[in-house]
Amino acid sequence: MVYVDALARVVPVLLLFVLGALLRRRSVIRPDTVDDLRSIVLKLALPSALFLTFLRVSLEPRYLWIVVSVFGACVILLATGRWIGRAIGVTSPLLPALLTGFEAGMLGYAIFGATFGSAQLYRFAIVDIGQVVFVFFVLATVLARGSTGEMPSLRSTALSFVRTPVILGIAGGMLGSIVGLGSFLDGSSMGKAALETLTLVASLTTPLIAMVIGYGTRLSRGSLGRPARTVAVRLAIWVVLAIVFNLVVVDGLLHLDRLQQAAVMTMAVLPPPFVIPLFVAPDSRWAYDREYAINTLSLATVVTLVAFSLVAVAYA
Numbered sequence: 001m002v003y004v005d006a007l008a009r010v011v012p013v014l015l016l017f018v019l020g021a022l023l024r025r026r027s028v029i030r031p032d033t034v035d036d037l038r039s040i041v042l043k044l045a046l047p048s049a050l051f052l053t054f055l056r057v058s059l060e061p062r063y064l065w066i067v068v069s070v071f072g073a074c075v076i077l078l079a080t081g082r083w084i085g086r087a088i089g090v091t092s093p094l095l096p097a098l099l100t101g102f103e104a105g106m107l108g109y110a111i112f113g114a115t116f117g118s119a120q121l122y123r124f125a126i127v128d129i130g131q132v133v134f135v136f137f138v139l140a141t142v143l144a145r146g147s148t149g150e151m152p153s154l155r156s157t158a159l160s161f162v163r164t165p166v167i168l169g170i171a172g173g174m175l176g177s178i179v180g181l182g183s184f185l186d187g188s189s190m191g192k193a194a195l196e197t198l199t200l201v202a203s204l205t206t207p208l209i210a211m212v213i214g215y216g217t218r219l220s221r222g223s224l225g226r227p228a229r230t231v232a233v234r235l236a237i238w239v240v241l242a243i244v245f246n247l248v249v250v251d252g253l254l255h256l257d258r259l260q261q262a263a264v265m266t267m268a269v270l271p272p273p274f275v276i277p278l279f280v281a282p283d284s285r286w287a288y289d290r291e292y293a294i295n296t297l298s299l300a301t302v303v304t305l306v307a308f309s310l311v312a313v314a315y316a
Contacts, residue, residue, distance in 0.1 A: 009115045010312045013210050020214025034215050041208045047169030049202035053121040054173025055182045062254050063126045070130030074100045088229045092289045099234050101135045102270040104128040110209040112266045115312045123263040136161040143279035217298050227296040242268035262315035269307035271300030
């Protein structure tokens with residue numbers, strides 16, 4: 001029965017993805033509207049959810065093991081991507097990028113929070129921090145330099161990182177937890193009203209993200225050979241790494257519970273970052289592989305929905 005209950009918590013998210021796809025097919029909302037909804041999620045709803053989550057959590061130094069390990073694994077896989085590509089017969093310059101990094105912001109938080117509860121989002125965020133640092137400071141730099149030949153400055157990269165609403169939400173919640181902001185707000189009617197307002201805004205995260213992703217997921221027939229091989233090898237590598245990491249580090253070394261292990265496994269089944277095609281401008285030298293990247297992301301998203309249903313049942 002517990003496994004059925006776990007799967008039932010995933011079903012609403014899956015139905016919202018289907019709803020998003022139907023909205024596109026029926027032309028109920030325009031692409032510009034979807035972009036606005038995506039902006040609301042990333043700049044308002046998700047940062048509010050993360051702020052509230054970290055406001056109630058006391059983080060421990062041992063979590064740093066997870067952050068550093070995720071970052072290191074991403075760097076290693078990016079560096080070895082070309083050799084992996086040769087082994088599976090995919091020689092695209094975008095393959096190393098598509099093997100590493102994760103779409104946590106627009107997908108991971110939604111499915112993890114909907115299934116395991118918003119109060120547990122901090123567990124997923126701990127896993128996410130390492131890969132967010134990797135995406136901003138390593139992956140984005142490699143993509144920008146490879147696609148255009150230009151190297152972004154460290155200053156501009158750092159400013160983009162600290163100005164990201166998701167990072168601000170996490171940092172604000174952690175700071176609030178340290179200074180006791182949660183207890184202070186709970187002590188007054190207006191403080192409670194402010195927290196309730198943030199809670200209402202945060203509740204928009206899962207439904208909006210799910211519909212936006214469903215709206216934007218498209219697959220081009222006849223162009224799925226390379227994407228299928230890419231998604232298969234990516235999923236195999238990260239799932240094996242996640243299982244070993246959970247056994248050796250999360251459980252064996254840190255003695256954390258199964259919800260933290262579920263957060264690690266959720267990250268492992270996510271698609272690559274959705275921003276990868278944005279680095280490939282129509283006039284760049286990698287423009288010919290942009291469709292390959294888009295199809296890989298779309299296929300990986302569909303695979304994630306199936307794989308995460310198994311994760312939810314396994315870690316119920």
